[in-house]
Amino acid sequence: xxxxxxxEGSANKLGVGIIRDQHILSNVRHTYVTPPGEGFLPRETAxxxxxxxxEVLQEALDDAKISLKDxxxxxxxKGPGMGAPLTVTALxxxxxxxxxxxxxxxxxxxxxxxxMGRLIAGTENPTVLYVSGGNTQIIAYSQQRYRIFxxxxxxxxxxxxxxxARLLKLSxxxxxxxNIEQGEKLVLLPYVVKGMDVSFSxxxxxxxxxxxxxxxxKAFTIEDLCFSLQETVFAMLIEVTERAMAHVGxxxxxxxxxxxxxxxxxxxMNIMCEERNATLYATDERFCIDNGVMIAVAGLLxxxxxxxxxxxxxxxxxxxxxxxxxxxxxx
Amino acid sequence: xxxxxxxxYFTNDLFIIIFAIQFTTFKTLTLHRxxxxxxxxxxxxxxxxxxxxVDKEPSRSEVTxxxxxxxxxxxxxxxxxEARKVRVALTSFFDNLVLVTETIEKFGPPEPTYxxxxxxx
Numbered sequence: 001x002x003x004x005x006x007x008e009g010s011a012n013k014l015g016v017g018i019i020r021d022q023h024i025l026s027n028v029r030h031t032y033v034t035p036p037g038e039g040f041l042p043r044e045t046a047x048x049x050x051x052x053x054x055e056v057l058q059e060a061l062d063d064a065k066i067s068l069k070d071x072x073x074x075x076x077x078k079g080p081g082m083g084a085p086l087t088v089t090a091l092x093x094x095x096x097x098x099x100x101x102x103x104x105x106x107x108x109x110x111x112x113x114x115x116m117g118r119l120i121a122g123t124e125n126p127t128v129l130y131v132s133g134g135n136t137q138i139i140a141y142s143q144q145r146y147r148i149f150x151x152x153x154x155x156x157x158x159x160x161x162x163x164x165a166r167l168l169k170l171s172x173x174x175x176x177x178x179n180i181e182q183g184e185k186l187v188l189l190p191y192v193v194k195g196m197d198v199s200f201s202x203x204x205x206x207x208x209x210x211x212x213x214x215x216x217x218k219a220f221t222i223e224d225l226c227f228s229l230q231e232t233v234f235a236m237l238i239e240v241t242e243r244a245m246a247h248v249g250x251x252x253x254x255x256x257x258x259x260x261x262x263x264x265x266x267x268x269m270n271i272m273c274e275e276r277n278a279t280l281y282a283t284d285e286r287f288c289i290d291n292g293v294m295i296a297v298a299g300l301l302x303x304x305x306x307x308x309x310x311x312x313x314x315x316x317x318x319x320x321x322x323x324x325x326x327x328x329x330x331x
Numbered sequence: 332x333x334x335x336x337x338x339x340y341f342t343n344d345l346f347i348i349i350f351a352i353q354f355t356t357f358k359t360l361t362l363h364r365x366x367x368x369x370x371x372x373x374x375x376x377x378x379x380x381x382x383x384x385v386d387k388e389p390s391r392s393e394v395t396x397x398x399x400x401x402x403x404x405x406x407x408x409x410x411x412x413e414a415r416k417v418r419v420a421l422t423s424f425f426d427n428l429v430l431v432t433e434t435i436e437k438f439g440p441p442e443p444t445y446x447x448x449x450x451x452x
Contacts, residue, residue, distance in 0.1 A: 068438060087427070102447070
């Protein structure tokens with residue numbers, strides 16, 4: 001039996017999770033929530049993480065009923081993400097590794113989502129739609145790499161939804177994207193799929209530009225606009241996912257990342273899957289949204305196949321592509 | 332007083348040091364600052380040194396930071412041309428230093444050695 005602890009802090013979620021082999025012992029998260037209309041910035045987010053990281057760590061240990069002595073390997077998020085918040089969790093991970101003389105493993109955040117999703121949903125080789133506030137990628141595994149078949153060429157889909165929600169001054173609690181899931185009248189919006197890639201920033205600008213006109217003339221309600229934005233961007237994602245599945249001959253889809261909690265996205269994906277006789281796998285908000293367990297899961301796989309990360313390489317990087325990682329633990 | 336218990340006072344002292352440095356960095360062309368941070372034991376100083384030496388300064392900061400270990404004293408030097416950037420580097424260094432010492436305080440004391448530098452098992 002191997003016990004792994006994972007530290008996650010690449011964006012506004014701070015998480016520490018502990019697993020014993022494939023069993024989850026604890027999963028504690030603390031989210032930095034900004035006032036309506038405001039996004040989170042690196043410096044303030046890092047301050048939040050600094051303030052809560054030791055508390056969250058203690059709570060995760062208490063929930064798991066273990067001490068750091070019992071842990072076999074320390075895992076942390078190396079990137080991608082915001083530099084300052086990443087550094088906070090990396091520092092704490094390195095310090096506890098030193099204090100208890102434990103090996104440390106640097107984990108790619110995206111790989112964390114994928115491996116956690118595969119474990120929780122119980123799917124062997126799915127086409128993965130990774131959708132969050134910072135990332136939008138359509139991924140499939142081939143020859144020791146998670147290959148990116150399609151991705152956003154500008155902002156992430158979650159960023160597009162969050163920024164639209166902030167434009168309307170919707171609450172950031174639990175997340176702005178969640179609060180736009182309510183409407184029924186469809187506004188015609190730009191539909192931007194370029195080959196296998198998608199683009200969201202133009203849609204957002206289009207909405208910003210027409211927002212006051214739509215609302216002032218009472219042609220559409222706020223709910224209608226939210227509904228229309230969701231339908232449009234999700235349709236784009238489903239189209240590209242379906243094309244990736246056809247290309248690799250896959251009949252499983254896994255949705256991971258914070259936007260993966262969205263029930264409408266899951267519903268639309270399910271319709272596509274039914275039409276193709278494929279199966280949809282999704283997880284709930286405990287695991288979709290950034291958390292420490294996903295880092296422990298991916299870190300433990302990495303540790304079992306090729307050991308820990310050499311000390312001088314336990315840095316953080318803001319840019320770290322999913323396909324940079326050599327996936328030694330899969331055939 | 333037992334040396335091991337001085338962390339809270341030690342944390343306050345850090346901020347006094349920050350202010351002292353801010354007032355003295357404006358006049359020279361190449362700014363150079365040195366700090367010595369004493370720890371209760373050589374191993375604790377070593378933990379802090381090992382943890383902090385990994386991260387390089389961001390390239391846009393144009394500040395060179397050099398950390399060395401002298402028994403139970405952590406010695407750090409900063410040099411750069413712009414006072415603002417040297418100050419940012421110092422502030423961020425102190426933020427990190429405080430976080431690491433708080434972690435040691437809460438989850439320490441450290442094991443006598445660390446044996447996974449090369450890792451791979």
